[in-house]
Amino acid sequence: SAQGDGSGSAFVSVLSDFETKTVLRDSAREKNIFIHGKIVDQDAIVILEKTPIRQDNLPEMFQDSRLKLEMKNDIYSTYQLQPPAHLNEIKTTVICPATEKHVKKYLRQETFLVEETGDDYRSITLPYISSQSFSVQWVYNILEKKAEADRIIFEDPDPNTGFVLLPDFKWDQKQLDDLYLIAIVHRRDIKSLRDLRSEHLPLLRNIRKKGEETIQKQYSVRPCKLRVYLHYQPSYYHLHVHFTSLDYEAPGCGVERAHLLSDVIQNLEADSEYYHGRSLSFPLRADDSLLLRFREAGRL
Amino acid sequence: SAQGDGSGSAFVSVLSDFETKTVLRDSAREKNIFIHGKIVDQDAIVILEKTPIRQDNLPEMFQDSRLKLEMKNDIYSTYQLQPPAHLNEIKTTVICPATEKHVKKYLRQETFLVEETGDDYRSITLPYISSQSFSVQWVYNILEKKAEADRIIFEDPDPNTGFVLLPDFKWDQKQLDDLYLIAIVHRRDIKSLRDLRSEHLPLLRNIRKKGEETIQKQYSVRPCKLRVYLHYQPSYYHLHVHFTSLDYEAPGCGVERAHLLSDVIQNLEADSEYYHGRSLSFPLRADDSLLLRFREAGRL
Structure with missing residues (x-):
């Protein structure tokens, strides 16, 4: 199902029906996750990966973000920053229907x-x-x-x-x-x-x-x-x-x-x-x- | 300066005064960026790094995200996903005042x-x-x-x-x-x-x-x-x-x-x-x- 938004782009909701079965692999370093699940009746793999931070977005990000202080020690402080949504998208890949081979390909062994x-x-x-x-x-x-x-x-x-x-x-x-x-x-x-x-x-x-x-x-x-x-x-x-x-x-x-x-x-x-x-x-x-x-x- | 929000958490705007001088280093693989600049009159380093995708956030993320279709080919499709802001924060570290040594530490070098x-x-x-x-x-x-x-x-x-x-x-x-x-x-x-x-x-x-x-x-x-x-x-x-x-x-x-x-x-x-x-x-x-x-x- 598609829905409109103010800017005229088309948003879809294919993933609102996605049921997670298992996480095949994820990387805290690379900020990605590979998930095996179902969309309606079909096996599917969903891959989410955060996008690189782009230099040309920095001015807008610094201007329009919300910052929450986490820790302060001497000259060091850390925050959680919530940037404008359009500057912080997640790259999403869907494979549907997915076969057993796709699942094995992405499954990481501990x-x-x-x-x-x-x-x-x-x-x-x-x-x-x-x-x-x-x-x-x-x-x-x-x-x-x-x-x-x-x-x-x-x-x-x-x-x-x-x-x-x-x-x-x-x-x-x-x-x-x-x-x-x-x-x-x-x-x-x-x-x-x-x-x-x-x-x-x-x-x-x-x-x-x-x-x-x-x-x-x-x-x-x-x-x-x-x-x-x-x-x-x-x-x-x-x-x-x-x-x-x-x-x-x-x-x-x-x-x-x-x-x-x-x-x-x-x-x-x-x-x-x-x-x-x-x-x-x-x-x-x-x-x-x-x-x-x-x-x-x-x-x- | 602090400002209120609906949930009662305190948001601060220390970075709205940040002026970027130069990007010291960034990694498309790790989704981080190290920036040298100034906060008011002081040298500062700001480090932004996207956070890992957490399994326990997936249901909410799939339910409440906006998805924009980018490409569809056979069983493969890719999207840009805009998740709820609180599930997609950027870890931010500020070093201020920063010395020449800090700048050197983060500058990418052979x-x-x-x-x-x-x-x-x-x-x-x-x-x-x-x-x-x-x-x-x-x-x-x-x-x-x-x-x-x-x-x-x-x-x-x-x-x-x-x-x-x-x-x-x-x-x-x-x-x-x-x-x-x-x-x-x-x-x-x-x-x-x-x-x-x-x-x-x-x-x-x-x-x-x-x-x-x-x-x-x-x-x-x-x-x-x-x-x-x-x-x-x-x-x-x-x-x-x-x-x-x-x-x-x-x-x-x-x-x-x-x-x-x-x-x-x-x-x-x-x-x-x-x-x-x-x-x-x-x-x-x-x-x-x-x-x-x-x-x-x-x-x-």
């Missing part, structure tokens, strides 16, 4: 932080990794030039300290802002951070040095503009190192999952068994079977 | 990764911190209950291992998605991570235990849903610990700046001098005077 001791690794995680026999054939294909050979931008062929460097899939290479490369080692006996010992220091130092040199040469990006790190848990169990632009908040660069290569090197220099014995924290999604194993073991 | 050795800390960073005599008076105001006393949600008054826990400014406490609390220690002799030794382990363990317990009790958020960490460099040199929701990508939780409290505790358990001697990496903005010091020392 994550839980697991604190894995060295013993947990050996009694829970390692048996899990072995039992799953995750295929890393696609990694071997790269190392053997059977796939993606043209994407490799650098190779050190040494079987012990060598690696290939290539752009991550997430990077389209069209701009340097979100630069993202991966170094994959030639050795096939290091599953993750957990396997690293001081004997691997020459490998790690080699990756850091030649990776940084190559990126500087190829893209004119200096080492001080790079974030170089490993993931734990990694998404595949063959040792690899991430190189991302420092100005780019790459997914997975949070402290709960990433380990700076420079820290890893220092920790192994001080204690070869650092990653053997230490508790390591990492997030797992609710639907991750490894999480179930930790639950079954009473470790969560 | 960042560079610095790798600070223990010696660099003592010869470059520490003299810099001392020479700047950064005021932490506002922290002492909190610890002495001269300000924000009503915001404290927990206190352990012990002078050695005690701390106060309160919501960070960035969290409006209306939803748990972006939960963000800060533990500020009562001791005034620990500037940062660099000062931590094994003697501080009881303090750190106490913060972790009672911080997590309080958050579980107060907000029903379990420890495995929290990211608990310190910043290095911190934004002020009085030891404090960040508690953020694991599902929330809080600003500053990247591996290049954050240090998980659980890792800090383990590192000090293994080596009291860990943070005294180790190289620590952190990003510095192009206009940070500390970066200049590192440049002058030939360390960048």
